Amino acid sequence: MTRFQRFPTAPARLVLAWRAAALVAAALIIGLLLALSGRNVFELAVLVLKSTIGSRFGLEDLALFMTPLILTGSAVTVTSRIGLWNIGGEGQFYLGAIGAAGVGLYMPGSPIVVLPVMAVTAMLCGVAWIAVPTLARAYAGVNEIITTLLLNFVAGLLTYWLATGPWRDRVTGALASTGRIHVAIPEFWGVVHWGFPIALLVAGGLAAIMTWTSWGYEVRISGANPGAARYAGMPTRARIIAVMLLSGALAALAGMFEVAGTVHRLQGGMADNFGYLGIVVAVLARRSCLAVIPAALLMALILDAAIVLQTRQLAATVVLAITGLVLLLIAIGDELAHYRPVTPAVRLPPSAPVATPKVTT
């Protein structure tokens, strides 16, 4: 008598298998819906594959999408390791962009000097932006989800104000952006700039820190059980502060890479939901700093595919629908990975009594 039973742990193998199945199911459902709305699914599929993983141009695009996603995904992942959620990646991204643009616009000099200053300034701005939620969390127990989230709107408006106000482009008169920044992160493969390998290194470095340092161990324990961290005398508050500030710096670095690598100016709305998509990436990565990379790849694929579909007159909101569907199916897959078939240790005797009918008393 085999039946399925829920186990408290899900082995990585099963999670991967179920997630693969979830992605296939998502592709089938999307295909079916497109077919029902009278599209040529086969033609669309070929087009999507060609313009993502099937061509050099597509691969370059994927790398450009992945760069900020890896960083914002890492930003959320590091906080999740200590049991917190930084929902403010979007805002810290903007602050990073602002800091980078400020340096880039007004600091003369060679890129070798200006670029590192931009990166450091950007990260400091991100740190400053998350500082208030961090201290409120560490010293007053204020829920960081709400405070980080609300600051996103402030940061977004601040960017619009700077880009259309004090920093606006006075040369070309463009309405919603600053002028072009005179330095740029060099490209190393087509349009892909060095930000991409750096983002990969950052993800790898974070994974190493989390696994191979006593600091990472303390973060792990503090996140899993603050009571145990207190019992062992760990400086939990210091770890919370460090992790949240690091998170802000990571999201801000993504903003700097966008400004200096891709957009080359500060623009209102330029964060393009990368901060929020970082949450999706982190959820997909299940607290693993390395798994952020494949998760960012998946997210980049979705974004890229949606752009292709838009060229075929599909609504822009299709990206949200696909993301939602993929997340839903993957969540179901993750849950299913907890189930394994079990056979009772002992066979029931064939004469096992039949359950008596239910009597209400």
Place this chain on the structure above:
Amino acid sequence: MRPPPVAPGTPPVLQLVGIAKYFPGVIANEDVSLDVLSGEILALLGENGAGKSTLMNVVTGIYLADAGEMIFDGYGVQFSSPQEAIKAGIGMVHQHFKLVPAFTVAENIHLGWSETPRNASPAVLEARTQELSERFGFPVDPSARVEDLSAGEQQRVEILRVLARKARLLILDEPTAVLTPSEARDLFRALRAFRAEGNAVIIISHKLDEVMEISDRVTILRGGRKIGTWDTADCAPRMLAATMVGREVVRQNLLLRSEGAAPRGTVPELSLRDVSVRDDRGVTTLSDVTLDVFGGEILGIAGVAGNGQRELTEVLTGLTPPGRGTVLLGGAPAEPGAAAFARQGVGHIPQDRLHSALAPSLSITDNMVLREYEQPPIGGHGFYHAEAALELAREIANIAEVNIPDFAMPVRNLSGGNQQRLVARREIRIARRLLVAAYPSRGLDIGAIATMHRYFADLRDQGVGIVVVSEDLEELLNLSDRIGVLCHGRLMAVLDAAEADIERIGLLMGGRTETSETKMSVAEGAILS
């Protein structure tokens, strides 16, 4: 005290026939048949993992039996939820109370009850609660908040809640674990009154003396199966223990030092000097405690829970800095902080291992290195060496004689007994000076308790000082060289075990002493807390 006579032909209140419950790879219960008669108290005995809790979870509708039949008051029943069981008249009082701490007693009694009046104003609820309290003989204060009550009072609320729902069968899971001797006597009196009305009680317990005192019949489970049921009058504690464990239990004399044991130290390993602690609300929870713990001795701390044990434990292990007074380690002022205390050789087996000694969702390896992750070979220069960590985890599991198939498995998958063994060995490793153990045998069975006590005796013989906090006076008298008694945050006395007896300790626990001078200070302590 015999149960009242029951009319012939009265069906048993509860009849279990061939109940079985299987979990993956485990037989939790198999072929358990059991009658609970009207007007009797049935004790259910068994070691940890013998299947007592699973069986009671089947009876109360938390689990569905894989096989077997349940007959309640003569009718076959099948409960698919605890609510149905309660409706039918089966009430369970769990070891961990299921009350809402922020609600008042009256609100807790009326929570989720179909008979709660629509007008649920505090006055109405409290009046109803008062009436229930008098009817069932469980005195409670209806307007008190549950979080402010002692464990014994909370238990009364829990029982009253079950009785108010017209339970015919009351199931109690280790009800006296959190009670003082006098609270336990009150409970037993109330249970006898409940029995006298023709109701039935199942009481789960590890304590044989209690079983002998309160029960009419005893059923013993072992390995998920029923071994037998006996009239308590025909039983002796020794026979019950042997039947429960499956072998003769040899009572070891733990006070006897082994040959070559380190002598009792002459310089205290740890001293408290006039230590006072206030909690967040400014209430004094520990006042003016002066205490020396020497190497090579076991110091027992007796007292009713909530009289400063937690604070004393935390001060002794560096978790809480004393508000006033000093803590000396090896004669010198101690470097503050739990981590520093651990480095200086103070081990700590805390009261609730899952909440503070372990991170349940993390791997066994992560949990085993909690005390040594900063030292070589695992730590050092900020690094964490996973292989050395695994090595240490293996070593601890080996000494603790816990068989672990996979060290990456979350530690919560282990049984409570195995978790406690691992924590104990982890802490004994670092306890060069002192081991502080709070309620080390709580929730463990006889075999596991014996193992734990053996650990302590061996450690004492190596010259380490041990502080054991417990409510079980038998345990303390068996183990300790000296016994300190806490009441209202004051250390009432420290007695040599030779001159201590249960009566005297019991009096001190209740705050009574021979001299009137201490009476004054007790009264003062009571006002402060």
